[in-house]
Amino acid sequence: xxxxxxxxxxxxxxxxxxxxxxxxxxxxxxxxxxxxxxxxxxxxxxxxxxxxxxxxxxxxxxxxxxxxxxxxxxxxxxxxxxxxxxxxxxxxxxxxxxxxxxxxxxxxxxxxxxxxxxxxxxxxxxxxxxxxxxxxxxxxxxxxxxxxxxxxx
Numbered sequence: 001x002x003x004x005x006x007x008x009x010x011x012x013x014x015x016x017x018x019x020x021x022x023x024x025x026x027x028x029x030x031x032x033x034x035x036x037x038x039x040x041x042x043x044x045x046x047x048x049x050x051x052x053x054x055x056x057x058x059x060x061x062x063x064x065x066x067x068x069x070x071x072x073x074x075x076x077x078x079x080x081x082x083x084x085x086x087x088x089x090x091x092x093x094x095x096x097x098x099x100x101x102x103x104x105x106x107x108x109x110x111x112x113x114x115x116x117x118x119x120x121x122x123x124x125x126x127x128x129x130x131x132x133x134x135x136x137x138x139x140x141x142x143x144x145x146x147x148x149x150x151x152x153x
Contacts, residue, residue, distance in 0.1 A: 027103055032058055032066035034104070036090075040076065041100040042108065045091035049078075052090060075099055 024034040035056040039047065047055075053063030067090065070076045075096035078088040092100060115123060 023107055030066055030069070032056070032062050033070055036063070036066050036070060037075070037096075037100050037104050038108070040090065040092050040096070041104045046089040048087055049090060070096070 020034065021031055024031045027034065029037070035058070036052050039052055039055050049063060049067055050060075052058075052067070053060060056063075058066070067076065067078075071078065074093055077091055077093050079091060080088065118126065
């Protein structure tokens with residue numbers, strides 16, 4: 001029986017990342033800008049910059065750069081938040097909505113079609129196994145005896 005190597009799983013994840021990176025390059029976007037557009041398209045307006053960055057685990061600096069790039073091109077706008085004037089909400093502009101409809105909406109449909117190519121049983125299995133692995137990964141990483149922050153050898 002052939003041994004299954006974790007490396008194979010990692011390689012598949014890297015290949016998935018490459019697919020999205022190639023789409024971003026094809027569109028002339030950074031990976032982060034594409035991620036922010038995806039989230040704004042799927043979840044709608046009003047998310048704060050911090051919420052957007054957290055969605056993709058982007059650092060504040062990386063997220064801000066991508067958001068500023070999108071804003072400079074007229075694809076998004078920052079508006080005062082409801083209730084708290086210090087908080088800003090991010091929205092697609094009309095130009096941004098049109099652009100997202102012609103780009104990320106198509107990519108989203110491709111994702112759904114790829115997932116939809118799996119049987120319902122395969123979809124359930126994929127989700128269940130991914131959730132199980134993620135839970136175990138969190139447990140294992142919590143137990144790692146890592147050097148303290150800032151402690152570089």
